Amino acid sequence: MTTASPTVQSALETMTKADRQLRKRNARARRWSAIYLGACIFALIGLILLFGTVLNNMFGVVVKTYAVPPSQLSPNQALENLSEAELGAILSDYFSKQNRGIQRARVLVRDNLLGKNIDPARLSGEPISSLFAGRDYPPEVAELKFSELTVPQLIQLLESSISQSQLYQMVVKDVLQPRIPQSWTLLEGIFNWNRIETEAQAKYPGEAIMWHSWFSWAFVSSELTSDPSTTGLRMAIVGTVYILILTVLISIPLGIGAAIYLEEYAKHSRFTALLETVIRNLAGVPSIIYGMLGLALFVRALGDDAGITNGRVFGITDTNGRTILSASLTMSLLILPVIIINSQEAIRAVPASLREASYGIGATRWQTVWRTVLPAGLPGILTGVILSLARAVGETAPLLVVGGLTFLTVDPNSIFSKFSVIPIQIFSWTSEPNPQFKNVAAAAIITLLGILLTLNAAAIILRQRYSKKLRGA
């Protein structure tokens, strides 16, 4: 000890001092861990608030009014329990009294039994026996033409072909015509039920208030309308699914291909270094800028000018460049950098020993990539792909620029269709003045979150299953 050099001496002193300060050091460690815990709690509170707000808007209390109250139609029994004949009687009674009721009845029969697109010449020219060949119809109408049918006969045709629940839906839609003139949120309902009740009694005497979920199967599957109580998300969901699938088809081969090239083929040079830097920076470019690019390149140049993305070269003439194809190409550009970077990381994480093993047996580069590197890197690649797709599903800005519509009357049915997507619907509904659209938007948000959670869960399950297989368990 006496021979220790001055440096060692001073080091020893510092250590002894540090021992004396042990309590202080421990206290500091505890403070930091408290800060980390605080951060987690903060995040959790944020998440709870987010879901709380959405759920608060999605469930609530409503007043429902009817053009014809259900109790008047069926005083003794719940309306949905009536038989087909009784429901048919209600419909035929209603349409007979109604001005232009017969036109509506014809439309119902045509749309539900013959199809919207039936040839008008057939409809006006052929007798019922040939229009309804092979189906049930009352024998007395067999020789009549469609336009000669009376309201009760039309309703009879409906009764003989469609189910009770479909008839019930028709009664609700055409006769009852429910409306929701006012709504309150979940919390208001829980804490101010009495106040709501008096308010509703004053404004809508005789109408009951009831709990209501704005999210329902009817909401998910109905078409868009301008009335918040009947509108639905179907067109936006179809649009989202279309764009998602097309984006997958475009971006996965390109993204993984680029990653394979950069990792396995490209020699490290200034050019590839530059390329990688550019890709990394592209991943951080704001999405609206991709929207501008999509507008200039896919909508205008390749669409309106070249006629590719609007389908003109394929003989489709009723569209402009603002199509599902343009949107998908824009989305693909947006997520390509993320897919490339993630796939590169995944490929890089494949142990070099596996590549050596493959080359050592006499595999070519392509065989090594295809049979060893890709399978081993697949879990990571898949995770990256699915997470970036989840991002694409939630993107709004670029699609607004590329031309996503806020109102559609028909479902998109090809890649050259006009489109809407769920986030655009949410955006448009939240900017409506009618407060009930906030409730509808909350229901759409839940749908979107559901889709995103499903995608993320799929990513996790795929990765787990695949990496388990690789580990050999």
Add this chain to the structure above:
Amino acid sequence: MANQNANTYAVELNDLSVFYGTHQAVGGINMKIQRNKITAYIGPSGCGKSTVLRSINRMNDLVAGARVEGEVRYHGNNLYGQGIDPVEVRRRIGMVFQKPNPFPKSIFDNVAYGPRLLGIKDKTMLSEIVETSLRAAVLWDEVKDDLKKSGLALSGGQQQRLCIARALATQPDLILMDEPCSALDPISTLRIEELMQELVSTYTIILVTHNMQQAARVSHMTGFFLANETRTGHLIEYGATTEMFTKPKDKRTEDYISGRFG
């Protein structure tokens, strides 16, 4: 004479030098590897023995900036000559690596990997190759009921024998082993050494090892490598193992073998 050479020697290294970028890793290696013999490369870390081994099946080609000068003659052909495809070279010269590196696939698929690369798809043919290779690697009896099991589920020693079977499946006649036992326990090591003794009747083996006892136990010929001041490896002495370990000609060999450095 050439004919006789081709019969006695599996590989001839003529004035072989390997460079990584501007650094010369090994230089001036001249060596004749005898057929159906185990030749061991020994020497301290960084002496270039693995580099020489990897230049024999052109694995160094995969390292960016690697360059080879001189000749590697295999069956009389210079492997670095014109018109030689390294992929073909690697198929004919099998390699076993330091760490067992089975593919994350089934045992069957691991062994069938090489034949499948060559386009063999016939199921019975593949099964036959897999069985023959696993038998040759003395692994068949342990895994024959579990060919669908992942190669990674085997023990370290079994994995290494699986890698040997995988190398045998493409019918090489020369096997390069780069410290094949350094990641294994003594019992597994012993089994691999026994396996080498069996294989050498059909194959020529070149073995890089850090373990001098191993070299003394299994090899017929030994080459001792040493790096000079510029970290360039040279072949110091090459001869029959018994002679190298009993009366080495070079002082440095004697120092290394007797444990004075390295």
